[in-house]
Amino acid sequence: DAGITQSPRHKVTETGTPVTLRCHQTENHRYMYWYRQDPGHGLRLIHYSYGVKDTDKGEVSDGYSVSRSKTEDFLLTLESATSSQTSVYFCAISEGPNYNEQFFGPGTRLTVL
Amino acid sequence: GENVEQHPSTLSVQEGDSAVIKCTYSDSASNYFPWYKQELGKGPQLIIDIRSNVGEKKDQRIAVTLNKTAKHFSLHITETQPEDSAVYFCAATRRGSSNTGKLIFGQGTTLQVKP
Numbered sequence: 001d002a003g004i005t006q007s008p009r010h011k012v013t014e015t016g017t018p019v020t021l022r023c024h025q026t027e028n029h030r031y032m033y034w035y036r037q038d039p040g041h042g043l044r045l046i047h048y049s050y051g052v053k054d055t056d057k058g059e060v061s062d063g064y065s066v067s068r069s070k071t072e073d074f075l076l077t078l079e080s081a082t083s084s085q086t087s088v089y090f091c092a093i094s095e096g097p098n099y100n101e102q103f104f105g106p107g108t109r110l111t112v113l
Numbered sequence: 114g115e116n117v118e119q120h121p122s123t124l125s126v127q128e129g130d131s132a133v134i135k136c137t138y139s140d141s142a143s144n145y146f147p148w149y150k151q152e153l154g155k156g157p158q159l160i161i162d163i164r165s166n167v168g169e170k171k172d173q174r175i176a177v178t179l180n181k182t183a184k185h186f187s188l189h190i191t192e193t194q195p196e197d198s199a200v201y202f203c204a205a206t207r208r209g210s211s212n213t214g215k216l217i218f219g220q221g222t223t224l225q226v227k228p
Contacts (some may be wrong), residue, residue: 004156027159031214042119042202042218058215090156094214101147102216104156 001084003027004105006091014109017077021108023091025071031094032074033102034058034066036087043090049074114141119219126155126193127227134222136203137185143207146186148177151200160201161188164208177221193226200224 003026013019031050035043035058045058047066055066063085065077070113078085087107092102116139126132134165138146144165149157152186163170163177163186179186192199200223204216 033214040122040220042117042220043216044218045215048215092156096214101159101162102214104149104158106154106156 002113003108004091004093004103006037006105006108009106010107011108012113013081014113015082016080018053019090019110019112021110023074023076023105025074025093027093027094027103028071029095030071030107031066031096032075033092034064034076035090035092036060036085037090037107041085045091046076046089083095083108083112086110115143115217117136117203119203119220119222121222122220123223123225125225126191128195130193131216132190132193132197132226133223134188134201134203134224135185136205136219137183137186138205138217140205140207140217141184142218143184143205144178145206147178147202147204148188149218150201151202151221153199157202158179165175174190187216191223195226198224198226212226 147162
């Protein structure tokens with residue numbers, strides 16, 4: 001398995017609180033992605049990074065921000081969590097767009113009450 | 114925007130039967146189509162992929178077919194086994210462009226293989 005860890009694995013929080021999810025990789029892959037998975041929607045891209053301090057928006061980026069200060073870490077922040085952000089969040093990594101295989105982490109289940 | 118439609122949402126088969134999952138994509142420039150398998154409590158894992166210059170690809174009991182004209186591709190699993198039970202996702206992307214590897218996923222198919 002690709003060396004990807006996500007923390008925390010489970011979190012319950014209240015509406016309006018900030019939440020940060022962490023993705024850590026040991027593969028030295030340049031590209032990192034954050035997805036959310038919801039029933040009936042598959043996986044939807046939130047944000048991605050193509051290098052340290054280089055990030056861009058995905059299809060469902062509203063309400064989320066990201067940061068990547070080191071190759072191995074990609075942080076996803078919900079500035080003020082809402083119930084609509086209750087979901088399972090997956091991080092993925094890849095060597096680059098010409099390889100395209102994305103390796104996924106184990107996921108973080110977030111519940112916003 | 115770009116979209117991938119996947120059907121059926123659930124599929125139940127008897128062990129040993131075949132299973133077929135179909136996807137349709139909207140972006141005619143898509144040229145790479147991976148399939149992922151997600152077991153309960155885990156992240157998705159790539160099981161097979163196909164490029165737009167190939168019509169069919171096989172890997173043991175799994176095969177994928179691509180019809181570029183109709184913009185659809187399918188996953189075929191033969192001689193299904195209980196361990197094939199999982200959620201399967203199709204995806205599409207433009208490989209090698211400025212798309213930076215962004216995958217557009219289908220909605221997923223929950224496959225149940227009954228012993």
